[in-house]
Amino acid sequence: MPVPAQFSEREYELAMNIELLAGNGKYSVPSQVAEKWLGYDIALVPGLTSVWGLLGLSAPPIGVPPGQGILGHPSAPAFAASLFLQYKRPEELRGGSAKEAAPRREAGVAPPLPYLRYGLGRFQLDRLLNLQAEVSGLAEVCYAAASFVSGDHLKEMQALRAVVSSSDFLSLGKVDSLLGPGGPGADHVWTYDAHEPAGGVLCSEPRKVRSYRGWQLLEGLAEALGEEPVTLENYVYELDQAVDAWSVRELGSISKSPSDWPWLMQLPGVARAALNVERTARRHGLGWVLAYREARI
DSSP, X not given: OOEEOSSOHHHHHHHHHHHHHTTOOOEEOOOHHHHHHHOOSEEEOOSOTTHHHHTTOSSOOOOBOSSSGGGGSTTSOSSOBOEEEEEEXXXXXXXXXXXXXXXXXXXXXXXXXXXXXXXXXXXXXXXXXXXXXXXXXXXXXXEEEESOOOHHHHHHHHHTTOTTTTEEEEEHHXXXXXXXXXXXXXXXXXXXXXXXXXXXXXXXXXXXXXXXXXXXXXXXHHHHHTOOOXXXXXXXHHHHHHHHHHHHHHGGGSOOSGGGGGGGGGOXXXXXXXXXXXXXXXXXXXXXXXXXXXXXX
């Protein structure tokens, strides 16, 4: 049974950014909407120069000039960023029945258990691969995830300023070489060993474990709506209350006929959030949707 990280992605992201910047003010964080287009969580010129050794580089890249290609987006950095990171929240697998255990054995990883993993959704992966192709040789594009799942361990590493050195970095250049000419093609998962940097194995189309699906849904909702994960019951209750208040206030003056459906694109934030919940659930293949009283639609 997977053991999810006992800290949020935001907690890890903040700890990483503090260490990586190390007093260097050159960084750019896209909005959530822009992130879906750009693919990364942060673009920066690290003040922590030791990170380049962790990425297998003897010297920092020169940085990619701003304003070109994908980085021509208004939310892209206005400086020559040398590192683009997408943070991930891992989970730990300890049992022999774990889906990726067999591929790890076949790849010669010893021992194949325990290991950590996180998913590489194909849309985001495709965005990052495109960015990697544009900035290759000038900057690095990587996934980054903790090599542990304990919340207490994260606090210990923060106190020691060792979160970066206790993380696993997956270069998009490496992913590209592992995927080959076919590109993403499917959903993938990256598995790695907390104690062996060379123990990383890319696996395709991981099985969705039943006990994992609720957590996966909450992560998707948190990402889509910009909120920290809460219990599903509280989340639905709060969203239901907000949609109800909005519907009383707004829907009375709107025609419900199909010919007027373009008004959906002009809905206030609460209603768009409700639609995002359904889209997120469908994207995760959970078959779970919010139901509203007929009067609301």
